[in-house]
Amino acid sequence: MxxxxxxxxxxxxxxxxxxxxxxxxxxxxxSVLGVAPKTADFIKEATTSDILEIEAAKVAQQKGNPTEKKFAEQMITDHTKTSQELKQLVDGEKKSALATGLDDSSEKKLDRLRNTKPADFASEYDPMQVNAHKDAVSLFERYSKGGDDPKLKDWAGKTLPALQHHLELAQEMNNSRK
Missing domain, CATH: 1.20.5 (Single alpha-helices involved in coiled-coils or other helix-helix interfaces)
Known part of the structure; x- marks a missing residue:
């Protein structure tokens, strides 16, 4: 028994x-359980995040204040770089996991930014950046610790400090508007 x-x-x-x-x-x-994502999920989430960051930064360059514009410039540079690096690391059947556009949730976030008046932009963009980078840090931490593709696991670990820095910048930007 x-x-x-x-x-x-x-x-x-x-x-x-x-x-x-x-x-x-x-x-x-x-994320709540601290479980490493499957490789396909990691690739899809990382590429979707990069696309959203770049597109949101383009909107911020039009509507944002000077701090947001500077932050946006760094997001375009850094997320373009990580996108290119990830595409070079992914081979074979894993290439199908690369996002080529935004999912519905990300598209809605971007639409909200596009439809926000410049006077209200900071209240939409700044917390969005904090949340996006918290998610990215979690994704990359979990994959760097428990991912099953050694090349991607190593890359996630090497990319993590930049994402943590982005999170710090986003938090400072968000806190300065309050």
Whole structure:
């Protein structure tokens, strides 16, 4: 009886771990549990994030204050670089995971920015950047610790300090408007 109960508990734990890992990054479950994303999820999320950062920065260059414009310039430079690096690292069937455009959620965020009046732009853009970079830091930390592709795992670890710096800049920018 005791062995049966232990087997059921062990199977339940294995199943819950497997299910948590199969749930896409978009649900946030992997982040809450600290589970490393699957390689395809990591690639998709990283490339989608880069696309959104670049496009949002272009809007910030038009509507933002001087601090936001400077931040946006750095986002375009840095996220263009990480996009290019990631594309060079991904090979074979993994190339299909590269995002070529924004998903619905990211498109809605970008539309909100585009439709925001310049006077209200900081209240939309600044917290968006904090949240986006918190998500990116979490994604890259988890993959650098537990990813299954050694090249991408190493790259995620090397890219992480820049993302942490972006998060610090975004937090300063957000806090300065309050």
């Amino acid at each position: 005791r062995r049966t109960v232990m087997a059921i508990v062990a199977a339940g734990l294995l199943t819950s771990t497997a299910l948590a890992q199969s749930v896409g990054e978009k649900t946030g479950v992997n």
